[in-house]
Amino acid sequence: MSKEKIFIVKKKKISAKIMVGEIMKKRKKKNYQKIVIVLLLLLVVSGCIKNELKEKDIPYSKDAIEVMKEKNIYDQIAEKEYSKTVEKMLEEKKIDPKYLESYYQIDYQEKENFTTYTEKLLEKNYSAEEINNIFNYLSDKNLEKLMEMDYVALEDYVKVSNMEVDKVDRYKKYQEEKNTDTQTTVTYVNIGLDLEYYSNIQEISDPTSYSVLLNKYNALPDDYAPDDLVSLSINPNMQLRKEAAEHYEQLEDAALLDNVHIIPFSAYRSKTYQTRLYNNYVASDGKKNADTYSARPRHSEHELGLAIDVRSSVLLDNLTDSDYEWMQNNSYKYGFIIRYAKGTTPITGYIEEPWHLRYLGVELATDVHTKNMTYDEYYDLYLKKN
Ligand SMILES: [Zn+2]
The missing domain is CATH 3.30.1380.10 (Muramoyl-pentapeptide Carboxypeptidase; domain 2)
Incomplete structure (x- = not known):
């Protein structure tokens, strides 16, 4: 082969290499674009899924979640453990954000008027502990009476089966005077022994x-x-x-x-x-x-x-x-x-x-x-x- 021919062949090889390179460059560019689009799509989709997952993670009823959002307490509730009391208060629209911490400490009871009583008792300044005792021990009749009264510290009298909420002040006075135990105090005062005979007949x-x-x-x-x-x-x-x-x-x-x-x-x-x-x-x-x-x-x-x-x-x-x-x-x-x-x-x-x-x-x-x-x-x- 002459020197000239060799030169031509080399030149062709070089220009072919250049062409291939350019084609490759173009392809790579298109691939990048595709990847970016796919990534963007993934981001959007995953964001949606994530949002959906977040709501499904809260085991509250739809109605309860709606009220949470209305009251702007969704995030506060979402980060806490599930509470049936909170759910019921939400569902019956009796929730007051200022008592949120208390609801978590009040054990839910399958009781008529549970949410109404809880709402009223909190407004009367009863603590969560007192409210649990009230629900656990008080008869329905006592509960109804209590709703009509101002706050009264029920103390251990709440646990005595025959106690009457409207006599708590008399119990306290009698026990202070006579130093009787709680059960005796309640029974004696109920009989009337803190009063004169033939009074309050x-x-x-x-x-x-x-x-x-x-x-x-x-x-x-x-x-x-x-x-x-x-x-x-x-x-x-x-x-x-x-x-x-x-x-x-x-x-x-x-x-x-x-x-x-x-x-x-x-x-x-x-x-x-x-x-x-x-x-x-x-x-x-x-x-x-x-x-x-x-x-x-x-x-x-x-x-x-x-x-x-x-x-x-x-x-x-x-x-x-x-x-x-x-x-x-x-x-x-x-x-x-x-x-x-x-x-x-x-x-x-x-x-x-x-x-x-x-x-x-x-x-x-x-x-x-x-x-x-x-x-x-x-x-x-x-x-x-x-
Ligand atoms: Zn007789």
Whole structure:
């Protein structure tokens, strides 16, 4: 090959190389553009997905999320753990951002008016802890009453089953004075023992009930008289309501079988009779003394036709110790309790009357016997509608 030819071939090779290079350059440029577009697209798409994921991460209902956004508390709630209380407050549009921290500490309760009560209690300045106690312990009736009241520190009284929210101030005063435990304080104040006898008198609404509680704070309606009185077979001048009379006779028979001889000496008394009796005692002994052993008219269980005084055959107006013991261990089987038993004066307000039996019915008398407390306490703890 001549030198010329070699030169031409070299030149062609070079120009071919240049062409290939340029084509490659153009291709690379197009590829870059594609990559950029793809990357941009990816960015946009991932952004959308991310946003969607963020909302799906919050396990709240759609309605709740809407309210969060309205109130501008979405981010605050999103970064916290799920709370059913928060969700319910949101859903029912009762949420107030200033109480957000408190909602998280209030345990949700499947309770009617939960959100309304929560809203009101927070507005009354109850703490989350107090609100949890209120929901855990208070009866519906107490809750309703509490809603009508200004803030009151319920303290440990909230945990006592027979407490009444409108008596908390009286509980505090009584406990401070008497140094009684919380449960005793509540029961005694409920009975009325922080007040003078025969003050704050309530008229009982169900005088025919065998379980009625009659004491120095509860009175019979003025015109009440039982309409099922029957005479006792042992003494036709003594009457009790029919069911009580039948059970009394069973009691008397059972006592006799155990060689306990008891004789009734006072049963039903009319209002007129009780009035005369009480007035006579007052005349001879003074009102203060009379009140310790005689009930004022409309306050005596004898007026119910459900009380009977019995004596041992060897005594004039009392039971012997052994007869008293028999009565304590057996009378409940026939529906009777010793209403003013030994040691109960501070609660009943009467001197002990071992002879005074009160008919309650077998089931109730058995339970009162088992619980071993005065009927005043029993009634407040187990029978009163709270
Ligand atoms: Zn009596």
